Amino acid sequence: MKDLPASGPRHVAIIMDGNGRWAQALGRPRLYGHQAGAKRVREIVAACPELGVKYLTIFAFSTENWKRTQAEVSGLMTLFRRYITKEARELRDNGIRVRFIGDRIKLDDKLVQLMDELELMTADNDLVHLTVALNYGGRDEVARATKRLARDVKAGKLDPEAVNAETLARYLDTYVLPDPDLVIRTSGEARISNFLLWQSAYAEYEFIDTLWPDFTAEIFAGIIGNYGKRERRFGAVAG
Ligand code: FPP
Secondary structure (H helix, E strand, O other): OOOOOOOOOOEEEEEOOOHHHHHHHOOOOHHHHHHHHHHHHHHHHHHHHHHOOOEEEEEEEEOOHHHOOHHHHHHHHHHHHHHHHHHHHHHHHOOEEEEEEOOHHHOOHHHHHHHHHHHHHOOOOOOEEEEEEEEEOHHHHHHHHHHHHHHHHHOOOOOHHHOOHHHHHOOOOOOOOOOOOEEEEOOOOOOOOOOOOOOOOOOEEEEOOOOHHHOOHHHHHHHHHHHOOOOOOOOOOOO
C-alpha cells in the first residue's frame, strides 16, 4: 500500500444520488439504476484503503424514501438483501467492518437478520469501517437518541444538569464513529436531505454533477485529493 495522504479526510460520507435519472436516461426502469449504483459501492469501498479513508458512510435508504412507489421500495429492499448475501464473505475477507445506522423497526425481519449477521461477521475487521445508513434520517436519529436519554434521566442514571452535546452524541446511532470530515453528494443536487445532520456540523461538502452509477474510483480519488487543499478552521481564525 502507498503512504496514506496525511491531510486527507479520515471519514467520508456519501449521498449516492441520481440512480433513477441515470436509468431513465437509458430508457430503463429505476431499479436498473439502483443495481448499477450497488456495483459502484463495491468499487468505492475498495478504493478507500489507498486513499486513506478509514471510515466511509453511505446513505442507502432514508426515512423519507418510503414515500416512493411500493414497487421501488420493495425492489430496493430486495436489492439490499441480495447485496448483503452476495458481498458478505468478500467484505469480511477484505478487512471491511460493516455497521448499519438508522431505525431497524420498519425493516423486514429477514433483512434485519442479514444486517445483524454481517455486523457480527465483520466485527473484528479494522481496515475500513463501512457504515450503511438504512431507514436513516438525521432528525429521526436525534429524536430516538433523545428518547433513550430521557429514559436514562427518568431511571435516575443520568443527571439532566450534566447533559451537553457530548452526552447526546453518545446516544446517536453513530456513537462509535468520528464525525465526517467530508460529505459528498452526487447528481447535482446541493442539499443534505437529513443525512448526518448532527455529525456534519463542521464537515466540508462536495456537490458534484456526476450521477451515482457513473461515480468512479478516479472521481473519488480526485475529490479526496482536492480536500487536502482545503483549510478547516472549526470556527477559529486562520493560523
Ligand atoms: C438515490 O438515487 C439512490 C437511492 C435512494 C438508493 C441508493 C441505493 C443504492 C446505491 C443501491 C445500493 C446500496 C447498497 C448499500 C447496496 P435516486 O433514486 O434518488 O435517483 P434520482 O434522484 O435520479 O431519482
